[in-house]
Amino acid sequence: MHHDADDTTAAATTTRPTLRDVAVLARVSPKTASRVVNGEPGVSPAKVSAVQRAVAQLKYRPNFTASTLRRANGRTAAIGAVLEDVANPFSSALHRALEDVARERNVMIFAGSVDEDPLRERALVQAFTSRQADALVVVPASADQAYLGQEIAAGTPVVFVDRPPVGVRADAVLADNRAGAAAAVHHLVAHGHRDIAFLGDLGTIATAQQRLQGYKEALSDHGIRPDPDHIAHDLHTEDSARQATLRLAAGPKPPTAYFTAQNLVTIGAIRALRELDHHHRVALVGFDDFPLADLLQPAVTVVAQDPFMMGRLAAELVFRRLDGERWEPTVHVVPTRLIPRGSGETPGPHASRP
Structure with a gap:
């Protein structure tokens, strides 16, 4: 069956536009298009306008389904939270605080419970890192987190909460x-x-x-x-x-x-x-x-x-590192009352x- 060029073009325009399509139309790099779409600073006003026009023209919408929640840089616009037990009041409050800060950045929190099982901790970390999570917030159950060294060295921000890390140097938010x-x-x-x-x-x-x-x-x-x-x-x-x-x-x-x-x-x-x-x-x-x-x-x-304060502080540390700030890993102690x-x-x- 013969299709003329107009038919082919019409068929192509029915597919969902991608971020790369936006970049091509706006005549910017995919990275620049991603930064504009994600509301990140540092892009010239002219390029911001070009990307926004392309987004409107193509009716582009970020694909935030669970399997393809992904930025142009390969990251997922999501943070993995490895918690003790999401049913526990402390863990649930911690989760909510992380979520509140992440929502301001249009970032999702994916959470799982370790139930004090070191193997489950590693399995959850592996699940999140294999899906290219932007960062990890970890309440550790294992005696040694050296297995995270490679991920930290590769630039993934990792913040430990409630319990200090062992075997790696990373930020920690602890109660007194x-x-x-x-x-x-x-x-x-x-x-x-x-x-x-x-x-x-x-x-x-x-x-x-x-x-x-x-x-x-x-x-x-x-x-x-x-x-x-x-x-x-x-x-x-x-x-x-x-x-x-x-x-x-x-x-x-x-x-x-x-x-x-x-x-x-x-x-x-x-x-x-x-x-x-x-x-x-x-x-x-x-x-x-x-x-x-x-x-x-x-x-x-x-x-x-104060699990809300601990969660907010952990999230703020994560986003500061994602924004490019660098400092020596630090322990932050939140007082009790x-x-x-x-x-x-x-x-x-x-x-x-x-």
Whole structure:
């Protein structure tokens, strides 16, 4: 069948225009066209106008489908976020903060949960890097992130959040875990408690280790030697924390107060104390705030991190590096804040009497 030239041209114009088509029509390079389309600075007004006219003439729309979300430079207009567990309040707040900053740049956040599994961490990183993510924000689960060295050397910005990197030099945004844990213990001691239990997350996690260290240092400041039987590690679920609390409460010398070093651990401990009807006479301070903590009876005293601030700071560091800024990898420490609400103010046996 014969097609004349007009038929061929008409058929061609029905296909979706590409960024390269825009560049050709505007008589600029694909890189310049990409910078204009993505709102990046540094392009002359004349070239910006030419690209915008070409975009309008061709009715060009960036193809932001999951499989072809890609810039002219091969990058994806997306950041990969490797989080602990997107269902956890801390991770979800962190995710939302990243998303808020990225949205201002028309960049997507692709997130996945590692569930404290080093193999899953590497699989997620591999999935994001193989899809040419612009950058990575990582809450690490593995003991060594040296496998990211090549990606960092190639120019991919990587920011670690909540836990410091091991084996690579990269920016990190961390909470002041030791100081926050110490503040919790000082608070409980000030309210008359000396038998203070520690309920912690997995002992392999850097933040759990730092919170245990802060707990021990604060007790030492008051001349208190921690009871080894009152320290429970590797509580990574609500139920494991609940069981540990029930076990300690049934011991020969039950603690009069608890420092629970992670929000799911806190919830598990609260469940146990309520089962035993001890929640009005045993004190508790939790590390990490969580939804409805202020509505329980008693309301839960917490050492609050600021995951929104941590997420925004991590995103800002990523975009500064994407914009071409260079500096030596830096650790940024975000302070915690003790919020007294009631559970941490339950008086202990050594409380001063009026």
